[in-house]
Amino acid sequence: MAKRLSEAGNVRARWGSSAGFVWTAAGSAVGLGTIWKFPGKAYEGGGGLFCLVYLAVAVLLGVGLLLGEFAVGRAAQKNAAAAFRSLGRECAGRSWAFAGHLGLLSSLAVLLYYVEVGGWVLAYVLGYLTEPGAILGDPGGAFARLVGGPGDFPWLGAVWSPLAFTLATVLILRGGLNSGVERFNRLVMPGLLLVMAVLALAVQALPGAGAGAAFLLRADWRGFDFDLVLSALGQCFFSLSLGMSVMVTYGSFLPPRGSLPGNAWAVCLVDTLVAFLSGLIVVPAVFATPGAAMGKGGSFAFTALSGVFARMPGGLYVGLLFYLLLLAAALTSSVSLLETLVTFCAEEWGWRRARSLWGLGGFLFLAGMGYTLSYGGFWPGPLAAGLEWLADRLLIPLAALAACLFVGWVWGPERALGEICRGSRFPGKRLWVWLIRWFAPAAILLILGFGFFA
Ligand code: TRP
Numbered sequence: 001m002a003k004r005l006s007e008a009g010n011v012r013a014r015w016g017s018s019a020g021f022v023w024t025a026a027g028s029a030v031g032l033g034t035i036w037k038f039p040g041k042a043y044e045g046g047g048g049l050f051c052l053v054y055l056a057v058a059v060l061l062g063v064g065l066l067l068g069e070f071a072v073g074r075a076a077q078k079n080a081a082a083a084f085r086s087l088g089r090e091c092a093g094r095s096w097a098f099a100g101h102l103g104l105l106s107s108l109a110v111l112l113y114y115v116e117v118g119g120w121v122l123a124y125v126l127g128y129l130t131e132p133g134a135i136l137g138d139p140g141g142a143f144a145r146l147v148g149g150p151g152d153f154p155w156l157g158a159v160w161s162p163l164a165f166t167l168a169t170v171l172i173l174r175g176g177l178n179s180g181v182e183r184f185n186r187l188v189m190p191g192l193l194l195v196m197a198v199l200a201l202a203v204q205a206l207p208g209a210g211a212g213a214a215f216l217l218r219a220d221w222r223g224f225d226f227d228l229v230l231s232a233l234g235q236c237f238f239s240l241s242l243g244m245s246v247m248v249t250y251g252s253f254l255p256p257r258g259s260l261p262g263n264a265w266a267v268c269l270v271d272t273l274v275a276f277l278s279g280l281i282v283v284p285a286v287f288a289t290p291g292a293a294m295g296k297g298g299s300f301a302f303t304a305l306s307g308v309f310a311r312m313p314g315g316l317y318v319g320l321l322f323y324l325l326l327l328a329a330a331l332t333s334s335v336s337l338l339e340t341l342v343t344f345c346a347e348e349w350g351w352r353r354a355r356s357l358w359g360l361g362g363f364l365f366l367a368g369m370g371y372t373l374s375y376g377g378f379w380p381g382p383l384a385a386g387l388e389w390l391a392d393r394l395l396i397p398l399a400a401l402a403a404c405l406f407v408g409w410v411w412g413p414e415r416a417l418g419e420i421c422r423g424s425r426f427p428g429k430r431l432w433v434w435l436i437r438w439f440a441p442a443a444i445l446l447i448l449g450f451g452f453f454a
Pocket of ligand 1: 336
Protein backbone atom coordinates (compact mmCIF):
# COMPACT_ATOMS: atom_id res chain seq x y z
CA MET A 1 0.00 0.00 0.00
CA ALA A 2 1.31 3.42 -0.91
CA LYS A 3 1.72 5.41 2.28
CA ARG A 4 3.68 8.36 3.51
CA LEU A 5 3.85 10.63 6.52
CA SER A 6 1.85 13.85 6.42
CA GLU A 7 3.08 16.94 8.24
CA ALA A 8 0.96 16.04 11.24
CA GLY A 9 2.95 12.86 11.47
CA ASN A 10 0.08 10.47 10.79
CA VAL A 11 0.20 7.98 7.98
CA ARG A 12 -1.78 8.93 4.91
CA ALA A 13 -2.83 6.45 2.30
CA ARG A 14 -2.64 7.10 -1.43
CA TRP A 15 -4.55 5.80 -4.43
CA GLY A 16 -2.94 2.77 -5.98
CA SER A 17 -3.40 4.06 -9.52
CA SER A 18 -4.97 6.80 -11.55
CA ALA A 19 -7.63 4.41 -12.84
CA GLY A 20 -8.43 3.43 -9.26
CA PHE A 21 -8.97 7.07 -8.38
CA VAL A 22 -11.20 7.72 -11.39
CA TRP A 23 -13.42 4.69 -10.75
CA THR A 24 -13.66 5.55 -7.05
CA ALA A 25 -14.55 9.20 -7.62
CA ALA A 26 -17.01 8.13 -10.31
CA GLY A 27 -18.42 5.66 -7.80
CA SER A 28 -19.10 8.53 -5.45
CA ALA A 29 -20.75 10.57 -8.19
CA VAL A 30 -22.89 7.79 -9.61
CA GLY A 31 -25.56 7.38 -6.97
CA LEU A 32 -29.27 7.12 -6.42
CA GLY A 33 -29.72 10.66 -7.73
CA THR A 34 -27.95 9.87 -10.98
CA ILE A 35 -30.03 6.79 -11.65
CA TRP A 36 -33.48 7.62 -10.36
CA LYS A 37 -33.69 11.39 -10.62
CA PHE A 38 -32.16 11.96 -14.04
CA PRO A 39 -34.77 10.08 -16.15
CA GLY A 40 -37.66 11.88 -14.46
CA LYS A 41 -36.01 15.28 -14.75
CA ALA A 42 -35.18 14.62 -18.39
CA TYR A 43 -38.80 13.66 -19.01
CA GLU A 44 -40.13 16.83 -17.37
CA GLY A 45 -37.62 18.92 -19.25
CA GLY A 46 -38.76 17.75 -22.67
CA GLY A 47 -36.42 14.80 -23.18
CA GLY A 48 -33.70 15.57 -25.71
CA LEU A 49 -33.62 19.24 -24.84
CA PHE A 50 -32.93 18.52 -21.19
CA CYS A 51 -30.20 16.05 -22.15
CA LEU A 52 -28.47 18.70 -24.26
CA VAL A 53 -28.68 21.37 -21.57
CA TYR A 54 -27.48 18.88 -18.97
CA LEU A 55 -24.54 17.94 -21.16
CA ALA A 56 -23.56 21.58 -21.56
CA VAL A 57 -23.82 22.20 -17.81
CA ALA A 58 -21.84 19.05 -16.99
CA VAL A 59 -19.04 19.85 -19.44
CA LEU A 60 -18.71 23.47 -18.37
CA LEU A 61 -19.60 23.64 -14.70
CA GLY A 62 -19.31 20.03 -13.66
CA VAL A 63 -15.82 19.43 -14.97
CA GLY A 64 -14.67 22.90 -13.88
CA LEU A 65 -15.85 22.53 -10.29
CA LEU A 66 -14.63 18.96 -9.97
CA LEU A 67 -11.25 20.21 -11.09
CA GLY A 68 -11.31 22.93 -8.43
CA GLU A 69 -12.14 20.47 -5.65
CA PHE A 70 -9.55 17.91 -6.77
CA ALA A 71 -6.94 20.68 -6.91
CA VAL A 72 -7.67 21.88 -3.36
CA GLY A 73 -7.38 18.33 -2.05
CA ARG A 74 -4.23 17.44 -3.95
CA ALA A 75 -2.47 20.70 -3.08
CA ALA A 76 -3.20 20.35 0.63
CA GLN A 77 -2.90 16.56 1.02
CA LYS A 78 -5.21 16.85 4.02
CA ASN A 79 -8.81 16.18 5.02
CA ALA A 80 -11.32 18.74 3.76
CA ALA A 81 -11.45 21.00 6.82
CA ALA A 82 -7.66 21.07 7.18
CA ALA A 83 -7.25 21.66 3.44
CA PHE A 84 -9.38 24.81 3.44
CA ARG A 85 -7.77 25.89 6.70
CA SER A 86 -4.15 25.51 5.68
CA LEU A 87 -4.48 26.82 2.10
CA GLY A 88 -6.54 29.75 3.40
CA ARG A 89 -3.96 30.63 6.04
CA GLU A 90 -1.11 30.24 3.59
CA CYS A 91 -2.43 32.58 0.96
CA ALA A 92 -4.85 34.92 2.73
CA GLY A 93 -3.85 34.66 6.37
CA ARG A 94 -7.29 33.36 7.23
CA SER A 95 -8.66 29.90 7.83
CA TRP A 96 -11.46 28.79 5.52
CA ALA A 97 -12.06 25.61 7.48
CA PHE A 98 -15.77 26.45 7.59
CA ALA A 99 -15.99 25.59 3.88
CA GLY A 100 -14.81 22.11 4.75
CA HIS A 101 -17.06 21.91 7.80
CA LEU A 102 -20.08 22.82 5.71
CA GLY A 103 -19.21 20.04 3.28
CA LEU A 104 -18.68 17.56 6.08
CA LEU A 105 -22.01 18.50 7.59
CA SER A 106 -23.73 17.94 4.25
CA SER A 107 -21.99 14.57 3.98
CA LEU A 108 -23.35 13.60 7.36
CA ALA A 109 -26.86 14.77 6.47
CA VAL A 110 -26.86 12.94 3.14
CA LEU A 111 -25.47 9.78 4.75
CA LEU A 112 -28.28 9.81 7.27
CA TYR A 113 -30.81 9.21 4.54
CA TYR A 114 -28.53 7.30 2.19
CA VAL A 115 -28.15 4.42 4.66
CA GLU A 116 -31.93 4.22 5.01
CA VAL A 117 -32.75 4.36 1.32
CA GLY A 118 -29.79 2.12 0.50
CA GLY A 119 -31.25 -0.35 2.97
CA TRP A 120 -34.63 -0.25 1.23
CA VAL A 121 -32.92 -0.98 -2.09
CA LEU A 122 -31.20 -3.94 -0.47
CA ALA A 123 -34.57 -5.15 0.81
CA TYR A 124 -35.95 -4.92 -2.74
CA VAL A 125 -33.05 -6.92 -4.16
CA LEU A 126 -33.64 -9.63 -1.57
CA GLY A 127 -37.40 -9.41 -2.15
CA TYR A 128 -36.97 -9.91 -5.90
CA LEU A 129 -34.76 -12.90 -5.17
CA THR A 130 -36.85 -14.62 -2.53
CA GLU A 131 -40.51 -13.70 -3.02
CA PRO A 132 -40.88 -11.65 -6.19
CA GLY A 133 -44.64 -12.20 -6.22
CA ALA A 134 -45.04 -10.09 -3.11
CA ILE A 135 -43.50 -7.02 -4.77
CA LEU A 136 -44.54 -7.54 -8.38
CA GLY A 137 -48.10 -8.42 -7.38
CA ASP A 138 -48.60 -5.24 -5.38
CA PRO A 139 -45.68 -2.78 -5.60
CA GLY A 140 -47.50 -0.01 -3.76
CA GLY A 141 -48.43 -2.27 -0.87
CA ALA A 142 -44.95 -3.78 -0.70
CA PHE A 143 -43.33 -0.36 -0.38
CA ALA A 144 -45.86 0.77 2.20
CA ARG A 145 -45.13 -2.34 4.28
CA LEU A 146 -41.39 -1.65 3.99
CA VAL A 147 -41.55 1.90 5.35
CA GLY A 148 -44.42 1.34 7.79
CA GLY A 149 -47.15 3.72 8.79
CA PRO A 150 -48.98 5.11 11.81
CA GLY A 151 -49.05 2.36 14.45
CA ASP A 152 -47.05 0.03 12.21
CA PHE A 153 -43.36 -0.09 13.15
CA PRO A 154 -41.29 -0.92 10.05
CA TRP A 155 -38.79 -3.47 11.36
CA LEU A 156 -37.45 -4.32 7.92
CA GLY A 157 -37.28 -0.79 6.50
CA ALA A 158 -36.04 1.05 9.58
CA VAL A 159 -33.96 -1.56 11.38
CA TRP A 160 -32.79 -4.65 9.53
CA SER A 161 -32.10 -3.38 6.06
CA PRO A 162 -30.42 -0.07 7.04
CA LEU A 163 -28.39 -2.07 9.56
CA ALA A 164 -27.19 -4.41 6.82
CA PHE A 165 -26.45 -1.52 4.47
CA THR A 166 -24.53 0.45 7.12
CA LEU A 167 -22.60 -2.66 8.06
CA ALA A 168 -21.67 -3.27 4.43
CA THR A 169 -20.40 0.31 4.11
CA VAL A 170 -18.37 0.03 7.30
CA LEU A 171 -16.89 -3.32 6.29
CA ILE A 172 -15.76 -2.01 2.91
CA LEU A 173 -14.01 0.88 4.65
CA ARG A 174 -12.48 -1.50 7.19
CA GLY A 175 -10.32 -2.83 4.36
CA GLY A 176 -8.59 0.57 4.16
CA LEU A 177 -8.38 3.01 1.28
CA ASN A 178 -6.66 0.70 -1.20
CA SER A 179 -7.78 -2.83 -0.41
CA GLY A 180 -11.21 -1.66 0.72
CA VAL A 181 -12.56 1.46 -0.96
CA GLU A 182 -10.51 1.46 -4.15
CA ARG A 183 -10.72 -2.25 -4.79
CA PHE A 184 -14.47 -2.32 -4.23
CA ASN A 185 -15.03 0.52 -6.70
CA ARG A 186 -12.71 -0.96 -9.32
CA LEU A 187 -14.66 -4.15 -9.11
CA VAL A 188 -18.17 -2.74 -9.05
CA MET A 189 -18.10 0.32 -11.29
CA PRO A 190 -17.05 -1.23 -14.64
CA GLY A 191 -19.63 -3.95 -14.03
CA LEU A 192 -22.31 -1.38 -13.31
CA LEU A 193 -21.58 0.42 -16.57
CA LEU A 194 -21.68 -2.81 -18.53
CA VAL A 195 -24.93 -4.07 -17.03
CA MET A 196 -26.57 -0.68 -17.62
CA ALA A 197 -25.55 -0.74 -21.27
CA VAL A 198 -26.95 -4.25 -21.70
CA LEU A 199 -30.21 -3.33 -19.95
CA ALA A 200 -30.55 -0.17 -22.04
CA LEU A 201 -30.24 -2.26 -25.20
CA ALA A 202 -32.59 -4.98 -23.99
CA VAL A 203 -35.35 -2.52 -23.07
CA GLN A 204 -35.40 -1.15 -26.63
CA ALA A 205 -36.79 -4.49 -27.80
CA LEU A 206 -40.10 -3.89 -26.01
CA PRO A 207 -42.95 -2.89 -28.29
CA GLY A 208 -43.55 0.83 -27.85
CA ALA A 209 -40.11 1.51 -26.35
CA GLY A 210 -38.94 3.31 -29.49
CA ALA A 211 -41.13 6.31 -28.75
CA GLY A 212 -39.44 6.70 -25.37
CA ALA A 213 -35.95 6.55 -26.81
CA ALA A 214 -36.91 9.00 -29.55
CA PHE A 215 -38.29 11.39 -26.93
CA LEU A 216 -34.94 11.36 -25.13
CA LEU A 217 -32.92 11.83 -28.28
CA ARG A 218 -34.91 14.54 -30.06
CA ALA A 219 -34.60 18.12 -28.84
CA ASP A 220 -37.39 20.61 -29.33
CA TRP A 221 -36.01 24.07 -28.60
CA ARG A 222 -39.45 25.57 -28.07
CA GLY A 223 -39.48 24.03 -24.61
CA PHE A 224 -36.38 25.98 -23.55
CA ASP A 225 -36.88 28.07 -20.43
CA PHE A 226 -35.27 29.14 -17.21
CA ASP A 227 -36.75 26.33 -15.11
CA LEU A 228 -35.16 23.79 -17.37
CA VAL A 229 -31.71 25.31 -16.95
CA LEU A 230 -32.20 25.50 -13.19
CA SER A 231 -33.28 21.89 -13.04
CA ALA A 232 -30.25 20.77 -15.06
CA LEU A 233 -27.92 22.84 -12.87
CA GLY A 234 -29.29 21.35 -9.65
CA GLN A 235 -29.14 17.82 -11.01
CA CYS A 236 -25.55 18.28 -12.18
CA PHE A 237 -24.37 19.51 -8.77
CA PHE A 238 -26.03 16.73 -6.88
CA SER A 239 -25.10 14.05 -9.35
CA LEU A 240 -21.40 14.93 -9.36
CA SER A 241 -21.24 15.03 -5.54
CA LEU A 242 -19.95 18.60 -5.65
CA GLY A 243 -19.56 20.83 -2.64
CA MET A 244 -19.52 18.10 -0.04
CA SER A 245 -15.85 17.81 0.76
CA VAL A 246 -15.92 14.37 -0.76
CA MET A 247 -14.06 15.26 -3.94
CA VAL A 248 -11.60 17.38 -1.92
CA THR A 249 -10.91 14.39 0.32
CA TYR A 250 -10.57 11.98 -2.60
CA GLY A 251 -8.25 14.50 -4.31
CA SER A 252 -6.08 14.60 -1.20
CA PHE A 253 -5.10 10.96 -1.71
CA LEU A 254 -3.64 11.75 -5.14
CA PRO A 255 0.09 11.76 -5.70
CA PRO A 256 1.39 15.21 -6.72
CA ARG A 257 1.80 14.34 -10.38
CA GLY A 258 -0.79 13.03 -12.79
CA SER A 259 -3.40 14.74 -14.92
CA LEU A 260 -6.13 16.44 -12.89
CA PRO A 261 -8.06 17.63 -15.97
CA GLY A 262 -7.94 14.13 -17.45
CA ASN A 263 -9.32 12.70 -14.21
CA ALA A 264 -12.08 15.30 -13.93
CA TRP A 265 -13.18 14.63 -17.51
CA ALA A 266 -13.22 10.91 -16.94
CA VAL A 267 -15.29 11.14 -13.76
CA CYS A 268 -17.79 13.45 -15.40
CA LEU A 269 -17.97 11.20 -18.45
CA VAL A 270 -18.77 8.09 -16.43
CA ASP A 271 -21.40 9.89 -14.35
CA THR A 272 -23.10 11.44 -17.38
CA LEU A 273 -23.01 8.15 -19.26
CA VAL A 274 -24.72 6.38 -16.38
CA ALA A 275 -27.35 9.13 -16.17
CA PHE A 276 -28.12 8.88 -19.90
CA LEU A 277 -28.17 5.09 -19.83
CA SER A 278 -30.57 5.23 -16.91
CA GLY A 279 -32.76 7.54 -18.98
CA LEU A 280 -32.59 5.09 -21.86
CA ILE A 281 -33.72 2.29 -19.57
CA VAL A 282 -36.44 4.00 -17.57
CA VAL A 283 -38.17 6.24 -20.11
CA PRO A 284 -38.61 3.60 -22.86
CA ALA A 285 -39.71 1.02 -20.28
CA VAL A 286 -42.42 3.39 -19.05
CA PHE A 287 -43.45 4.33 -22.59
CA ALA A 288 -43.77 0.64 -23.44
CA THR A 289 -46.11 -0.02 -20.51
CA PRO A 290 -49.73 1.01 -21.08
CA GLY A 291 -51.07 3.08 -18.23
CA ALA A 292 -47.66 3.72 -16.63
CA ALA A 293 -46.58 7.30 -15.93
CA MET A 294 -43.13 8.82 -15.52
CA GLY A 295 -42.03 10.19 -12.19
CA LYS A 296 -38.78 10.58 -10.33
CA GLY A 297 -37.04 9.83 -7.07
CA GLY A 298 -37.55 7.13 -4.52
CA SER A 299 -41.30 6.63 -4.48
CA PHE A 300 -41.31 6.36 -8.27
CA ALA A 301 -38.45 3.86 -8.30
CA PHE A 302 -39.94 1.71 -5.56
CA THR A 303 -43.55 1.67 -6.66
CA ALA A 304 -44.29 2.86 -10.23
CA LEU A 305 -41.18 1.24 -11.69
CA SER A 306 -41.84 -2.07 -9.98
CA GLY A 307 -45.32 -1.84 -11.50
CA VAL A 308 -43.67 -1.45 -14.91
CA PHE A 309 -41.42 -4.46 -14.29
CA ALA A 310 -44.47 -6.46 -13.19
CA ARG A 311 -46.08 -6.00 -16.59
CA MET A 312 -42.94 -6.39 -18.71
CA PRO A 313 -41.94 -9.71 -20.28
CA GLY A 314 -38.89 -10.84 -18.31
CA GLY A 315 -39.62 -8.01 -15.90
CA LEU A 316 -38.51 -10.06 -12.91
CA TYR A 317 -34.95 -10.17 -14.25
CA VAL A 318 -34.92 -6.59 -15.51
CA GLY A 319 -36.21 -5.46 -12.13
CA LEU A 320 -33.71 -7.53 -10.20
CA LEU A 321 -30.84 -6.14 -12.27
CA PHE A 322 -32.15 -2.60 -11.91
CA TYR A 323 -32.30 -2.75 -8.11
CA LEU A 324 -28.89 -4.43 -8.04
CA LEU A 325 -27.52 -1.49 -10.02
CA LEU A 326 -29.13 0.91 -7.57
CA LEU A 327 -27.61 -1.00 -4.68
CA ALA A 328 -24.13 -0.84 -6.22
CA ALA A 329 -24.52 2.88 -6.93
CA ALA A 330 -25.76 3.57 -3.40
CA LEU A 331 -22.93 1.61 -1.79
CA THR A 332 -20.12 3.27 -3.74
CA SER A 333 -21.60 6.67 -2.77
CA SER A 334 -22.11 5.90 0.90
CA VAL A 335 -18.55 4.56 1.00
CA SER A 336 -17.24 7.93 -0.25
CA LEU A 337 -19.29 9.86 2.29
CA LEU A 338 -18.12 7.74 5.19
CA GLU A 339 -14.48 7.83 4.03
CA THR A 340 -14.67 11.64 4.02
CA LEU A 341 -15.94 11.70 7.59
CA VAL A 342 -13.52 9.04 8.80
CA THR A 343 -10.53 10.85 7.30
CA PHE A 344 -11.68 13.99 9.08
CA CYS A 345 -12.03 12.23 12.46
CA ALA A 346 -8.63 10.60 12.07
CA GLU A 347 -6.70 13.73 11.14
CA GLU A 348 -8.50 16.35 13.21
CA TRP A 349 -9.32 14.40 16.33
CA GLY A 350 -6.76 11.62 16.16
CA TRP A 351 -9.37 8.84 16.19
CA ARG A 352 -8.28 5.41 15.05
CA ARG A 353 -9.95 4.22 11.87
CA ALA A 354 -11.75 1.35 13.54
CA ARG A 355 -13.11 3.61 16.27
CA SER A 356 -14.39 6.21 13.78
CA LEU A 357 -15.97 3.52 11.65
CA TRP A 358 -17.89 1.79 14.41
CA GLY A 359 -18.74 5.06 16.13
CA LEU A 360 -20.03 6.75 13.00
CA GLY A 361 -21.70 3.56 11.79
CA GLY A 362 -23.58 3.20 15.08
CA PHE A 363 -24.63 6.81 15.05
CA LEU A 364 -25.84 6.61 11.46
CA PHE A 365 -27.83 3.49 12.16
CA LEU A 366 -29.55 4.96 15.22
CA ALA A 367 -30.14 8.49 13.97
CA GLY A 368 -30.96 7.39 10.43
CA MET A 369 -33.87 5.33 11.74
CA GLY A 370 -35.74 8.57 12.33
CA TYR A 371 -35.77 9.18 8.59
CA THR A 372 -37.59 5.96 7.75
CA LEU A 373 -39.96 6.27 10.69
CA SER A 374 -40.97 9.73 9.58
CA TYR A 375 -40.99 8.82 5.86
CA GLY A 376 -43.52 6.06 6.36
CA GLY A 377 -45.57 7.98 8.90
CA PHE A 378 -44.87 5.94 12.04
CA TRP A 379 -43.68 9.23 13.48
CA PRO A 380 -45.83 12.10 12.42
CA GLY A 381 -43.90 15.19 11.44
CA PRO A 382 -41.79 16.27 8.53
CA LEU A 383 -38.43 14.91 9.72
CA ALA A 384 -37.70 13.04 6.46
CA ALA A 385 -38.69 15.89 4.18
CA GLY A 386 -36.87 18.33 6.45
CA LEU A 387 -33.62 16.38 6.33
CA GLU A 388 -33.69 16.19 2.53
CA TRP A 389 -34.50 19.88 2.31
CA LEU A 390 -31.68 20.76 4.68
CA ALA A 391 -29.13 18.69 2.75
CA ASP A 392 -30.17 19.21 -0.88
CA ARG A 393 -31.46 22.75 -0.78
CA LEU A 394 -29.35 24.40 1.87
CA LEU A 395 -26.17 22.65 2.99
CA ILE A 396 -24.92 21.29 -0.34
CA PRO A 397 -25.33 24.54 -2.31
CA LEU A 398 -23.86 26.59 0.57
CA ALA A 399 -20.85 24.30 0.80
CA ALA A 400 -20.43 24.34 -2.98
CA LEU A 401 -20.59 28.13 -2.97
CA ALA A 402 -17.98 28.40 -0.23
CA ALA A 403 -15.67 25.96 -2.03
CA CYS A 404 -15.93 27.72 -5.34
CA LEU A 405 -15.50 31.22 -3.87
CA PHE A 406 -12.46 29.91 -2.05
CA VAL A 407 -10.89 28.55 -5.22
CA GLY A 408 -11.77 31.55 -7.38
CA TRP A 409 -11.07 34.41 -4.99
CA VAL A 410 -9.07 33.33 -1.94
CA TRP A 411 -6.72 30.63 -3.13
CA GLY A 412 -6.89 32.38 -6.48
CA PRO A 413 -6.67 31.29 -10.11
CA GLU A 414 -2.89 31.49 -10.21
CA ARG A 415 -2.25 28.99 -7.42
CA ALA A 416 -5.15 26.82 -8.47
CA LEU A 417 -3.93 26.68 -12.06
CA GLY A 418 -0.42 26.00 -10.82
CA GLU A 419 -1.80 22.89 -9.12
CA ILE A 420 -4.03 21.91 -12.03
CA CYS A 421 -1.25 22.22 -14.59
CA ARG A 422 1.23 20.22 -12.54
CA GLY A 423 1.63 17.05 -14.50
CA SER A 424 -0.50 17.97 -17.48
CA ARG A 425 -1.43 20.55 -20.06
CA PHE A 426 -4.68 22.43 -19.55
CA PRO A 427 -5.77 24.41 -22.60
CA GLY A 428 -8.97 25.85 -21.09
CA LYS A 429 -7.30 28.13 -18.52
CA ARG A 430 -9.01 31.44 -19.27
CA LEU A 431 -12.43 29.90 -19.61
CA TRP A 432 -11.95 27.98 -16.37
CA VAL A 433 -10.95 31.11 -14.44
CA TRP A 434 -14.03 32.92 -15.66
CA LEU A 435 -16.20 29.92 -14.79
CA ILE A 436 -14.92 29.49 -11.28
CA ARG A 437 -14.95 33.21 -10.42
CA TRP A 438 -18.23 34.31 -11.98
CA PHE A 439 -20.35 31.73 -13.68
CA ALA A 440 -20.24 28.99 -11.03
CA PRO A 441 -20.99 31.24 -8.03
CA ALA A 442 -23.85 32.84 -9.95
CA ALA A 443 -25.26 29.45 -10.89
CA ILE A 444 -25.02 28.19 -7.30
CA LEU A 445 -26.68 31.36 -6.00
CA LEU A 446 -29.56 30.72 -8.40
CA ILE A 447 -29.91 27.13 -7.21
CA LEU A 448 -29.75 28.28 -3.62
CA GLY A 449 -32.25 31.08 -4.08
CA PHE A 450 -34.80 29.13 -6.06
CA GLY A 451 -34.38 25.95 -4.04
CA PHE A 452 -34.85 27.86 -0.83
CA PHE A 453 -38.03 29.61 -1.79
CA ALA A 454 -39.54 26.89 -3.98
N1 TRP B 1 -23.99 11.97 -6.38
C1 TRP B 1 -24.93 11.22 -5.60
C2 TRP B 1 -26.10 10.80 -6.45
O1 TRP B 1 -26.17 11.06 -7.60
C3 TRP B 1 -25.49 11.98 -4.44
C4 TRP B 1 -24.48 12.74 -3.71
C5 TRP B 1 -24.42 14.06 -3.57
C6 TRP B 1 -23.37 12.19 -3.09
N2 TRP B 1 -23.31 14.38 -2.91
C7 TRP B 1 -22.64 13.26 -2.60
C8 TRP B 1 -22.91 10.92 -2.93
C9 TRP B 1 -21.45 13.07 -1.97
C10 TRP B 1 -21.71 10.71 -2.30
C11 TRP B 1 -20.98 11.79 -1.84
O2 TRP B 1 -26.99 10.18 -5.93
